[in-house]
Structures are given as C-alpha cells and as structure tokens.
Amino acid sequence: MTDKPAVLFVCVHNAGRSQMAAGWLRHFAGDRVEVRSAGSAPKDRINPVAVEAMAEVGIDITGQTPVILTPEASEASTVVVTMGCGDVCPYFPGQRHLDWELDDPAGQGIEPVRVIRDEIRDRVRVLVDELLPV
Template sequence: MSSPAVPSVLFVCVHNAGRSQMAAAFLTHLGQGRVQVRSAGSAPADTVNPAVVEAMSEVGIDVSAETPKVLTVEAVQASDVVITMGCGDACPYFPGKRYLDWTLEDPAGQGVEAVRPIRQEIEQRVRCLLAELGVQAAA
C-alpha cells in the first residue's frame, strides 16, 4: 500500500523577500514535513527584508538564513498549489495547477510594527490552507 502524495505549495511574490518568505516559513513550521514548500520571486531581492526576519523571530521562526530565489517554470510545474502575492502577470500559468492570489500589504520598506499584522494574516491563511490540504497543523 503506497502512502499518499505529499502536497506541494509554491509561494510567489515580486521580491521573495517578505510575504512569500513568511508564508513559506509558516507552512514549513506548521506543516512539519507533510507539505513540500517552495517560495520564489519574479524579481528577487538580494536579501530577506530585515523587518520580516525580526517579525518572524518574534514568533519563534528563524528566516535569517533564507535567500530570495528566482521564480522558475520548473518550480511552478513541480507544485500542486501556486499562491501569488502581487506578482501579477509575471507568474507563469500551467493548466491543472491550483492558483490562489493572496492580496496582502507589501512589507517592503516598512518597520516591524507594520509587518506584524501582515505576519498574522499570513499565519491565518497558511493554517486555512493546511486544513484545505487535509494536513493537521502543528500546535
């Protein structure tokens, strides 16, 4: 008897330095290996937003070693669910993939105080996504 396939999710935003990094970190943390997680950007920044690093560390998740990655066709093809966060037409479309667009404020250029509510909204959405995928979220 084979085990069920592990769902694969790709988070995409323009710079892959804020929203998509937070979403990927929450899904990795809460999914505990039961979901394959990727993130990428259509025009990746050089580093993850320092306010995002600080905001995530406040909830016990370290993203300081993460680096923004360029969006590739292969990453989209390898994912079951593609969640865009403001990348618009820069995200390639493939039939048979599930696409979601999460409209979230961009944390670029903002301090940690402005990032906290974005972080909280992303965490809520990730928890809902896990439920939709039939994956029990970690406590």
C-alpha cells in the same frame, strides 16, 4: 513520485511575504508539504524586518535566500500562491492558483509587518487545513 503536496509562494522580491508564508507553512505542516518560494525580481537578501517579525513568533527564516521564479518550480507545485506579482506566474494544468492580496512589507516598520505576518499566518492555517485534512 509522491503524494505530498507542494506549495509555491511567489511575491515580487521573494524577501518578505513569500518568505514569511513559507516559514509559516514549514511551521504548521512540517515535512508533510513541500515548501517553495520565489520572486519575479528577487532581492539579494530577506527583508530584515520580516526576519524580526517571524523571530518574534519563534520562526527562523534567516537561512532562506530569495530566488528567481522559474517555470520548473511552478510546474512542480500543486498550489501556487501569488502575493502581488500579478500574472508573472505560469499556469500549468492541474494546479490550484490563489492570489493573496497583502500589503508589501518592504520599507515598513515592525508594527505593520506584524499585521502582515499575522494575516499570512491565518491564510496559511486555512491552506494547511485544506491540504492536510484530518
């Protein structure tokens, strides 16, 4: 058993928002937080515009693969952050649930995806400060 917090980011396709959030959390927290992401209806690959937007800030998410949300992944998480997937996430006692309303980067060009990326960055910074107080 570990005291390390575990965060699960969930969006529908696990190809954009949740992958960018996971990238930011790994960037800010390193190995001090266990990072997970999943989708209720995952795509076969990460959105290339999301990959490009993250690469612009020096974060490589090309090695990530969209995965299906499972009750086990949710149950093993301290914090579950949903991003536009509604109530598909199972709730377990002792978990913190956050719902971040964010535009979906699917089908959008780089400019709006940059805005989404930066909004996710700001929210993840707040989350890191809450999970890992100095």
